[in-house]
Amino acid sequence: MLRGALAALLELEADLTVVGVAGDGDEAVRVASDAAPDVCLMDIQMPGMDGIAATQAVRAASPATRVLIVTTFARPGYLRSALDAGASGFVVKDAPAEQLADAVRRVHVGLRVVDPALAEASLFDGANPLSERERQVLRLAADGRSAAAIAAEVFLSAGTVRNNLSAAIGKVGAANRAQAVRIAQDKGWI
Structure with a gap:
């Protein structure tokens, strides 16, 4: 339901077109490989392949595709892992629709987008100390x-x-x- 709602909201933007949707990480990689979108929106926790592994796989399958993580799991460790996996941005799902569309546009032109509160938490919580x-x-x-x-x-x-x-x-x-x-x-x- 949420996936469909996000797609519908983005389709309302005159300059954005949704070329595919996926229900899990493996499907996201297949859709990105086939459609080669400019920007792929990815969640962190999904059935099968998680969003971090799927981000790496999307970037490998379609190097020109930029990945924007859109998730409810706003955790500093996920931010670092996502960026290390090749994501260009990280925003939370409860952001207003206009912010999400703006994040897609910014990532599309090569900018990085990170939720400000999460960026602050990442700075102060430090890096993952675990091997x-x-x-x-x-x-x-x-x-x-x-x-x-x-x-x-x-x-x-x-x-x-x-x-x-x-x-x-x-x-x-x-x-x-x-x-x-x-x-x-x-x-x-x-």
């Missing part, structure tokens, strides 16, 4: 898996997984793994 392995084990720990179960999935020893979880807990300033997961999710680091 890729620490992010991986925290993501797997999010559903309550034991260190042994995580170890079996990522082909590490249970001791190495416990060390990575301990390091992540310390880096995010948490008291335990559940709190570390929650903090990392809230900041968009996992």
Whole structure:
């Protein structure tokens, strides 16, 4: 419903044309590859391939296409990940329609667009302190898996997984793994 509403709002703009819509990351990559749009609007959390991976794939499949992240998940870690993946902008879905259309236009001409409140939060929250392995084990720990179960999935020893979880807990300033997961999710680091 929201996807259709965004498309309809953008179609009301005389200088903007919607050339395709997609329901998940994999479909977004296919549509962008086929249609080669000037600007692709992308969400962060979608079924299948997430918006960060889909942004990288869209940029690889259609290098001239610029990606604008439009999401309800305004988290500093997501902003950094999106920009690292090749996104040209990051705005929140509750922005007024005029702001969204203006963001599309600005990204189209090669400018970067970042929600001001999110940019401020990113500056003051700092960069993601977690290594890729620490992010991986925290993501797997999010559903309550034991260190042994995580170890079996990522082909590490249970001791190495416990060390990575301990390091992540310390880096995010948490008291335990559940709190570390929650903090990392809230900041968009996992």
